Each structure stands twice: as structure tokens, then as C-alpha cells.
Amino acid sequence: MKILNYEKQFEQSWLRCRLLSYFYSAFYEDVVREKPVFSNRSIELIAVQDDEVIGLIDVVLDDPENKLTFLRKEHGAFIATIAVHPDHQQSGIAQALYNEAIKRLDQYENLSFIELYTRDDEAANRFYEKQGFVQSVKYYDVFGVEKGLRKPVSVKPGEGRVLAESDGKPVRFALVDSIYEAYDEHGIDQIDHDRVVPVYGYVKEFS
Ligand SMILES: CC(C)(COP(=O)(O)OP(=O)(O)OC[C@H]1O[C@@H](n2cnc3c(N)ncnc32)[C@H](O)[C@@H]1OP(=O)(O)O)[C@@H](O)C(=O)NCCC(=O)NCCS
Structure with missing residues (x-):
């Protein structure tokens, strides 16, 4: 070495x-x-x-x-x-x-x-x-979102896209597992984002 x-x-x-x-x-x-x-x-x-x-x-x-x-x-x-x-x-x-x-x-x-x-x-x-270092401060890295922002959402398939509802009203984006899911470009625009990764849903029909 x-x-x-x-x-x-x-x-x-x-x-x-x-x-x-x-x-x-x-x-x-x-x-x-x-x-x-x-x-x-x-x-x-x-x-x-x-x-x-x-x-x-x-x-x-x-x-x-x-x-x-x-x-x-x-x-x-x-x-x-x-x-x-x-x-x-x-x-x-x-x-x-x-x-x-x-x-x-x-x-x-x-x-x-x-x-x-x-x-x-x-x-x-x-x-x-x-090495002789002494602990001086303590803080926390917290991965998540502020309380109250997480809302239950139900999704169903639309014409080639996902239709989502929360509290009975259509929503364009929702927070899922500490990651925002945006359901169209307008949804993306409403999120202050660093990174946007597309997710592709596939289906295979049984013949
Ligand atoms: C921390 C790290 C860099 C130590 O590397 P290493 O090459 O295994 O360490 P060394 O063999 O040089 O060990 C030197 C001393 O560190 C301490 N040490 C290292 N590994 C240890 C372990 N698993 N448990 C307890 N003490 C440990 C011991 O005091 C050791 O001295 P000793 O051998 O006389 O007991 C390594 O565990 C690592 O890469 N961890 C993951 C990355 C990380 O946490 N980096 C720090 C981010 S801030």
C-alpha cells in the first residue's frame, strides 16, 4: 500500500x-x-x-x-x-x-x-x-418534510397518465415517502426541486 x-x-x-x-x-x-x-x-x-x-x-x-x-x-x-x-x-x-x-x-x-x-x-x-478530537457541537440531519405537509392521496390510471386525488379533490403532486411525486409538468413547477427523475410505468397483458 x-x-x-x-x-x-x-x-x-x-x-x-x-x-x-x-x-x-x-x-x-x-x-x-x-x-x-x-x-x-x-x-x-x-x-x-x-x-x-x-x-x-x-x-x-x-x-x-x-x-x-x-x-x-x-x-x-x-x-x-x-x-x-x-x-x-x-x-x-x-x-x-x-x-x-x-x-x-x-x-x-x-x-x-x-x-x-x-x-x-x-x-x-x-x-x-x-486522534484527540473532542466533540464540540451536535445537530441532526433530518430527511423528511415538515409536519402537516403529508396528505393521503389516491391515484388511478387516466389516459396514459396518473390521476390523483387528495381530500376528494384532484391534485397535481403529492408527497410520497419523503419524495414528491409530480403527476405532470405543472406539478413539477410547483415544487422547488433540485432533481427531477422520470418514472416509467409498464404493463404486459396476458394473451
Ligand atoms: C472511519 C474509518 C475511515 C476508519 O478507517 P480504518 O482504516 O479502518 O481505521 P484504522 O485501521 O486506521 O484505525 C485507527 C483507529 O480508529 C479506531 N477504529 C477504526 N475502526 C474502528 C472500529 N470498527 N471500531 C472501533 N474503533 C475503530 C481505532 O481507535 C483504531 O485504532 P486501533 O487500531 O489502535 O484500535 C473507516 O471505518 C471508514 O471508512 N468508515 C466509513 C466512512 C466514514 O464513516 N468516514 C468518516 C466520515 S466523517
């Missing part, structure tokens, strides 16, 4: 390593399909074995014009990502990546602290505690 600077040629391998690592953690829904690029100075390292990325760490530094950390008023560094491929965990890879990142941080003056956020995984929390 070698610790190298991240290079673009490793992007797919980096993404697969992060995906698999996060899959078995409380970050399982946090999927990226391109490696994040940082405008601030950064330390981006990978652990490579047989040409595959088996571990990674990204540390981003505060810039005078772009302070990313907020737990202290001084300038610091931020661990954006640390992940080790599940087949290679608990063999010191995260420790080796972290040690090398810290060594490289030494060359930057005026950095007073490192900040990071994680969820409730035993491995990550024990890892950070072992």
Missing part, C-alpha cells in the same frame, strides 16, 4: 472506494458521482494498492477570503472526507492517511485547528477520539 497525492486518473477508483465505504456507514445516502474540487488549498491523499484506491482523505484549508470552518474564529483546516474501502478497514490505513495529512499541514502557518463532522458510526467516532 502506498500513500499518494490524488490525481485525476484515480477518480473512478476514488469514487468506488468512497461509495463502498459510505455504504456501510450512516452516510449511506451521501453519494457523489464526481470527486469534489476545492477552490481553497487542500491536501488530497489516496492509499493505493494494486492500482486501486483503498483509502482516501481530503483536508481543506481556510483561506482569508473563504473560511470554511466555523467552530473557532481563527483559521483552521477541515476534514472533508476520510474513507477506507470496507475490505481494507481496521488495518491502519485511515491512520496512515491522517498522519501524512497532518505532516503536510505542518508546512502551513496560522492554522489553529482541524474541524470535521461525522454521524454516529462507532468506527469514525472512535477514530477521531483516538
